[in-house]
Every structure is written in C-alpha cells, then in structure tokens.
Amino acid sequence: MTTMTTMAPTNTDPTAHLSTADIADLGAELDAIRDGVLASRGEGDAAYIRKVIDAQRKLELSSRAILLFSLFPPAWLAGTVGLSVSKIIENMEIGHNVMHGQWDWMRDPTIHSTSWEWDNASPSDMWKHSHNELHHTYTNVIGKDNDLGYGIMRVDEDQRWKPLYLVQPVSNAINACFFQYGIAAYDLEVGRFLKGRVDKADFVNRGKKVLAKIGRHVTRDYVLHPLLSGPSALTTLTANLTANLVRNLWTHSVIMCGHFPEGVQTFAKTSIEGETRGEWYLRQMLGSANISGGPAMHFMTGNLSYQIEHHLFPDLPSNRYQEIAPKVADIFERYGLTYTTGSLPNQVGSAWKKIIRLSLPNDFLKRAVTPARERTESAAA
Amino acid sequence: MTTTAPRPTLTGALRGRILKLAERVTTPLVPSDYLDVIDPLRAGATLRGRIAAIQPETADAATLVIKPGRDWLAHVPGQYVRIGVDVDGVRQWRTYSLTSEINRSDGCFCITVKAIDGGAVSNHLVRRARIGTVLHLDQAAGDFTLGTSVPAEILFVTAGSGITPVMGMLRNIPADSAANIVVVHCAPTSDDVIFGAELRALAADGRIRLVEIHTRKQGHLDIATLQSVVGDLTQRQTWACGPSDLLDTLETYWASSGITDQLHTERFRSPIVTTGDGGTVTFSTSGTTIDSTGAESLLDAGEAAGVLMPSGCRMGICFGCVAPLRQGAVRDLRNGEITTATPGDGVVIQTCISAAAGACDVEL
Numbered sequence: 001m002t003t004m005t006t007m008a009p010t011n012t013d014p015t016a017h018l019s020t021a022d023i024a025d026l027g028a029e030l031d032a033i034r035d036g037v038l039a040s041r042g043e044g045d046a047a048y049i050r051k052v053i054d055a056q057r058k059l060e061l062s063s064r065a066i067l068l069f070s071l072f073p074p075a076w077l078a079g080t081v082g083l084s085v086s087k088i089i090e091n092m093e094i095g096h097n098v099m100h101g102q103w104d105w106m107r108d109p110t111i112h113s114t115s116w117e118w119d120n121a122s123p124s125d126m127w128k129h130s131h132n133e134l135h136h137t138y139t140n141v142i143g144k145d146n147d148l149g150y151g152i153m154r155v156d157e158d159q160r161w162k163p164l165y166l167v168q169p170v171s172n173a174i175n176a177c178f179f180q181y182g183i184a185a186y187d188l189e190v191g192r193f194l195k196g197r198v199d200k201a202d203f204v205n206r207g208k209k210v211l212a213k214i215g216r217h218v219t220r221d222y223v224l225h226p227l228l229s230g231p232s233a234l235t236t237l238t239a240n241l242t243a244n245l246v247r248n249l250w251t252h253s254v255i256m257c258g259h260f261p262e263g264v265q266t267f268a269k270t271s272i273e274g275e276t277r278g279e280w281y282l283r284q285m286l287g288s289a290n291i292s293g294g295p296a297m298h299f300m301t302g303n304l305s306y307q308i309e310h311h312l313f314p315d316l317p318s319n320r321y322q323e324i325a326p327k328v329a330d331i332f333e334r335y336g337l338t339y340t341t342g343s344l345p346n347q348v349g350s351a352w353k354k355i356i357r358l359s360l361p362n363d364f365l366k367r368a369v370t371p372a373r374e375r376t377e378s379a380a381a
Numbered sequence: 382m383t384t385t386a387p388r389p390t391l392t393g394a395l396r397g398r399i400l401k402l403a404e405r406v407t408t409p410l411v412p413s414d415y416l417d418v419i420d421p422l423r424a425g426a427t428l429r430g431r432i433a434a435i436q437p438e439t440a441d442a443a444t445l446v447i448k449p450g451r452d453w454l455a456h457v458p459g460q461y462v463r464i465g466v467d468v469d470g471v472r473q474w475r476t477y478s479l480t481s482e483i484n485r486s487d488g489c490f491c492i493t494v495k496a497i498d499g500g501a502v503s504n505h506l507v508r509r510a511r512i513g514t515v516l517h518l519d520q521a522a523g524d525f526t527l528g529t530s531v532p533a534e535i536l537f538v539t540a541g542s543g544i545t546p547v548m549g550m551l552r553n554i555p556a557d558s559a560a561n562i563v564v565v566h567c568a569p570t571s572d573d574v575i576f577g578a579e580l581r582a583l584a585a586d587g588r589i590r591l592v593e594i595h596t597r598k599q600g601h602l603d604i605a606t607l608q609s610v611v612g613d614l615t616q617r618q619t620w621a622c623g624p625s626d627l628l629d630t631l632e633t634y635w636a637s638s639g640i641t642d643q644l645h646t647e648r649f650r651s652p653i654v655t656t657g658d659g660g661t662v663t664f665s666t667s668g669t670t671i672d673s674t675g676a677e678s679l680l681d682a683g684e685a686a687g688v689l690m691p692s693g694c695r696m697g698i699c700f701g702c703v704a705p706l707r708q709g710a711v712r713d714l715r716n717g718e719i720t721t722a723t724p725g726d727g728v729v730i731q732t733c734i735s736a737a738a739g740a741c742d743v744e745l
Binding site for chain 1: 402405406407408409410414415418467469470471472473666667684687689690
C-alpha cells in the first residue's frame with residue numbers, strides 16, 4: 001500500500017452526505033442567525049464603531065506627534081508602535097468593514113461605504129469592486145475568484161502547475177512586505193491588462209488614480225511628516241517606513257489565514273451554476289478559515305479572524321461576529337462539516353506550507369521519495 | 382471701479398495654502414476629521430449642537446435647550462431648524478420650530494417637541510434624549526415669521542404643537558409692544574396645552590388675549606366659533622399652525638373673503654391626495670434597484686433599501702431631501718403633479734413627497 005504516504009489531498013466531496021433539503025435547512029438556519037443580529041442592531045453597535053474611530057484617530061494623532069521628536073529612541077519606538085497599531089486598525093476594523101457597508105444602516109454620511117476612503121494604496125472604489133463584488137461573490141471558485149492566490153500563486157492542487165510557481169515562496173514574501181501596493185496592482189487588474197484582457201484607456205485612467213493616491217500617501221509619510229519633524233526628519237521617515245511595513249506584514253498574514261490554510265475547499269466554475277442561497281452559504285463555510293485567539297487578536301484582525309462568519313454575513317457589523325460564532329460552529333457540527341480554525345501561528349504556518357508545497361507539481365515530493373520501481377508498479381496497477 | 386468679487390488678500394491666500402498643506406498631511410482624511418475628535422462644535426465644523434438641558438412641558442412634550450456650534454446664525458422667530466438625531470443608532474432628520482427668544486446670553490436656542498404616536502424621533506427626544514448628546518443641525522429656515530415690523534392687530538390660531546412657532550414669536554415681541562394680539566389655541570384638555578402656564582401669564586399681564594379651545598369637551602374649532610371669540614377676522618394679520626384640516630378650513634374662509642394675503646400658515650404634515658403608479662427605482666450612485674409602489678415616497682423606499690438618503694421634515698417643506706432625478710417620472714404625493722426628466726435636464730426632486738410614476742433613476 002504505497003498510497004499511505006501520499007501528500008496529495010483526497011478529492012472526496014465534504015458535502016456529499018447532505019441532501020438538497022439539508023442544504024435548504026442549513027440556509028434557513030443561517031438566515032435566522034442573520035435576522036437575529038439585524039433585529040438587535042442599534043445604539044450599542046453605533047457607539048462601538050464611533051468609539052473605535054475616535055480612538056484610532058487619537059492614537060494616530062498622538063503617535064505622529066511623538067514622532068516629531070523621533071530622534072530620541074524611546075519616542076521613535078513609542079511612535080512607531082502607535083502608528084503601526086493605528087494603521088492596522090484603520091485598515092482592518094474600520095476601513096475594510098466600513099467599505100463592506102457594515103455601518104451603512106446608521107445613515108451617517110461620514111461612516112458610509114459610499115464615502116469612505118482608507119489609508120491604503122488601493123482607492124476605495126476599486127477595492128470595493130474587486131473585493132466586495134468579485135471575491136465575496138465567487139469565493140474560492142477557481143478561475144473566478146482572483147483572491148485565490150491573487151492570480152499569481154498556486155494555492156490549490158486543482159490549479160494547473162506552471163514553472164513560474166517555483167518562485168512563489170519568494171514572491172509571496174515580497175508581496176507581504178509591499179502588500180498595500182500588491183493589493184492596488186491586483187485591484188487594478190495589472191495581470192489581466194498584461195494579458196490584453198482589459199480595455200487600455202480604462203486601465204490607464206484607473207492607473208492614474210492609483211498613482212495619484214500613492215503619490216499623496218508617499219508625500220505624507222515620507223516627505224511632509226519627516227519635514228515637519230525638523231532635526232528628526234530621517235528617523236521619522238524610518239518610523240513611517242517601519243509602520244507601513246508592520247501593517248503590510250500583519251494584514252498579509254491575517255488575510256492569508258482566511259482562505260489559504262489546509263482544510264479550506266475550492267470549487268470548480270461549473271459547481272456554482274444555479275447555486276441556491278443554501279449552497280452559496282455552504283461554499284462560504286467551506287471556503288473560509290478562522291483564527292482562534294483572545295479579544296485583542298480578534299480586534300487587531302478587524303474581526304477577520306471570524307472569516308467564516310464574515311463570509312457568511314459580510315454586511316453585518318464586525319463587532320457581532322464574536323457572538324454568533326458559537327451558533328455558526330454548532331451548525332457546522334450538526335451538519336457534519338469541518339469548521340476550520342487554529343491559532344495565528346498555526347494558520348500562518350499552514351498557509352505558508354501550502355504555498356511552498358504547491359510551488360512544486362502535485363505529488364512531486366512523493367515521487368521524489370518513492371523508488372522508481374514502486375512508481376511504475378502503482379502506475380501499472 | 383466697482384467689483385463684487387472678493388479681492389484675494391495675502392492672509393486669505395496664505396490660509397488657503399496652509400489648508401492645502403494640512404490636507405496633504407492628513408490624507409486620505411481631511412483635517413476636520415481629526416479636529417472633530419477634539420471639538421465638534423468649533424467654528425468651521427459641520428454644524429452641530431449639544432443638548433444643554435431638557436425641560437418637561439406636558440406629559441408628552443419637552444423643551445430641549447441646545448447649544449449650537451460656533452457657526453450658528455441667529456434665527457428669526459417663527460422659523461424652524463432641521464435636526465439630525467441618532468435613534469437606535471440610525472441618523473434621523475426632522476424639523477422643529479424654534480421656541481426660544483433670540484440672542485440668549487448663553488448662546489443656546491430651544492425647540493419644543495411633542496411625542497406623537499409611533500413617532501420614532503419625537504418619542505426619542507421627549508423620553509430618551511440625554512443632556513450632552515451631540516445633534517446635527519442646519520441653519521434655521523422658514524418664512525412663517527412676523528416680517529420686518531410687528532403688525533398692530535394679530536391673530537394666532539394654533540392647535541397642539543402648532544403653538545411652538547407662535548411661542549417663538551410671542552417670546553420675541555417686546556413686553557411694551559402696542560400690538561393687539563389674540564391667541565386662539567386648541568388642545569384636548571387644559572393640561573395638554575404646551576406652554577399653558579406661560580400663555581396664561583401673558584394673558585394675565587394683558588399682553589395677549591388667550592382663548593383656549595379644549596377640543597375634548599368643545600369639539601373642533603370652526604369659523605363660526607372663531608368669529609364669535611375673535612370678532613372681525615378681516616381686520617387682523619393671521620398666523621396659523623396646526624393639523625391640515627384646521628388649516629384647510631381657515632384657508633378656504635380667508636380665500637372666500639378675499640384676504641388670502643392676510644393669512645400665513647405652516648403645516649406639519651402634507652396630506653397625501655394621490656399615489657404614483659409605482660415602478661422600478663434605480664439609485665444610481667449606490668447601485669441599488671428596487672420595485673417601489675406608488676404609495677410610498679422615494680425617501681421611505683430608499684431608506685428601506687439601505688440607500689443613504691438625505692432627509693428633513695419629511696413633508697415637503699424643508700428641501701433637505703432633494704436629489705437629482707436623472708431620468709424617469711415621479712408623482713408629487715400632495716397634488717398628483719407629475720415631474721419627468723431625461724438625462725441632462727438637471728431636474729431635482731424632493732424625495733419625501735415624490736413617488737415613482739414609472740421607472741426612474743435617482744442620483745443617490
């Protein structure tokens with residue numbers, strides 16, 4: 001039995017045991033959870049997001065003020081930590097979630113998906129299109145969801161191997177360091193443009209917008225704030241560079257945990273034709289993975305540690321994912337499905353392992369360790 | 382040489398430069414996003430106000446004393462203000478008459494709110510609002526005012542919370558004014574009269590003649606009763622505020638007497654006389670499309686669909702809800718009038734009194 005050592009995934013369908021009626025019931029149960037949150041959504045939730053925005057702005061202001069004196073190492077350290085944390089909160093718990101429309105119900109024009117702009121290279125309108133419309137609709141559908149490996153990586157056995165994928169461990173590390181620019185290039189569909197699949201005039205037009213935004217942000221972080229710091233100019237520049245790097249590495253790691261770890265399922269294009277509400281829910285459940293941890297960890301991931309709950313209900317306020325998570329996990333259990341979750345180091349490690357493994361063709365390692373004689377035997381069998 | 386354009390000054394240009402620089406420092410936000418965290422009522426901020434005190438008036442009415450932001454301009458007695466308040470976390474806009482004297486030493490103004498059955502905002506303000514809450518404001522507006530000089534003979538006809546703009550005027554008429562003022566006010570019972578004690582004190586001082594109509598016992602006010610308690614109605618300038626049927630009665634009589642120009646009215650709610658035909662409504666900016674019945678306003682329909690709809694009085698007077706109608710047809714719920722637009726027309730409509738009369742595309 002040589003197949004015992006196989007590293008290749010089993011291609012059994014994890015939903016094979018569910019009937020059409022089961023899936024409809026599952027959909028109804030999830031709808032009920034959603035209705036429960038909608039019915040109780042109100043003053044407390046509004047107070048929560050306002051408090052977070054208020055605190056983030058105060059943290060950013062004070063961190064940048066401290067960095068005016070960044071020549072003194074303690075000031076550099078305190079300011080850099082503060083600014084890193086502020087940028088992470090701004091991108092994740094605030095920006096990502098506001099742009100999802102999670103707070104649109106408050107009818108506050110200053111906290112609304114149509115008016116929000118974030119501290120990230122990708123302009124909000126482009127990000128909303130590629131993230132909200134494409135990724136959240138076609139989650140983990142090979143050939144439809146560009147988030148699956150961002151169109152440059154192989155993260156599933158069912159994606160055909162190409163020699164280019166050999167460098168993906170390196171390119172993923174580089175992408176992690178420059179993640180905000182990676183997102184911008186991705187939202188701009190640079191890859192599709194190079195393949196000639198995007199209208200050129202439209203691409204140039206959107207490219208100008210991205211470059212203009214990047215220009216404003218670079219001027220802010222690497223010219224104006226350093227200049228305002230006078231003698232501390234150089235150290236403020238390194239502080240801002242560090243804060244952007246920390247934010248990039250952190251967001252990249254968290255987002256990698258959402259859909260890349262082992263256990264997450266992918267889907268064929270044909271599988272979503274005529275998909276019902278229940279089936280859509282099912283795809284979100286199996287195509288996402290959570291991160292376990294304490295309240296501070298959940299907050300710093302923008303509650304994307306509740307990736308499964310977020311993908312089921314992308315427009316529910318992020319502060320509510322925590323309370324519905326046990327109910328969602330219970331549904332997984334009762335319907336015989338696997339709720340993929342693990343600690344942050346575990347999930348990050350798992351995602352990296354997959355990226356390294358899939359940079360090689362399927363079964364490459366197995367073939368390398370299995371004697372040639374056995375291989376021919378099993379092939380003959 | 383005359384010119385109306387402001388001449389660019391050195392300080393003006395400098396301030397512009399500094400603002401530009403500040404925006405570059407705070408991008409993608411603007412400086413005011415950070416300044417609002419520190420002082421939401423400062424000069425230059427979006428107009429807001431803080432509830433400084435709440436005084437009960439009757440069992441279901443209360444006066445809110447509001448300290449407005451620095452940019453608040455003085456109001457004219459009788460005007461209303463548009464107020465945005467968060468009820469259960471949702472921003473709701475309503476208009477309320479200003480009831481305070483102008484130029485108070487503490488810089489505050491007052492509104493008096495009567496909780497109406499099923500009214501989310503009025504009940505919130507009367508029963509649940511707390512001192513210190515920050516509200517959103519517009520500048521005072523409205524032409525239900527006494528005008529430049531106080532007329533010699535005045536009649537005020539009010540019912541329920543219709544007394545509020547009139548109280549705003551009475552409090553600002555000097556105590557030594559020679560004006561002959563009659564106030565005819567309708568309320569279910571004596572206890573339901575908002576500002577009852579103050580009105581009776583004004584009457585006792587001889588500053589007004591007060592006629593209270595307690596409708597639970599006396600029934601609704603009609604022209605014959607009004608004539609019998611006031612005398613010759615044609616001799617006076619009249620300001621009336623109350624429910625639609627009362628105002629309709631007055632307007633009919635004043636018109637038949639040929640003295641329409643002597644009657645000034647303010648309505649709370651517009652009667653719905655007609656409905657649209659319904660249709661597919663596209664809110665193009667937010668990319669939302671819904672099927673709307675002809676009976677619901679575009680404002681209600683849009684809010685229900687989660688579109689960020691500007692709003693105000695919800696009765697067609699304050700123009701806080703106007704939005705461009707790119708194309709399509711809408712019907713005015715008050716009079717049935719149809720408004721149509723084709724792209725490029727630049728037609729703006731009041732969403733609170735407009736219903737779909739076929740497919741339409743609203744730029745929101």
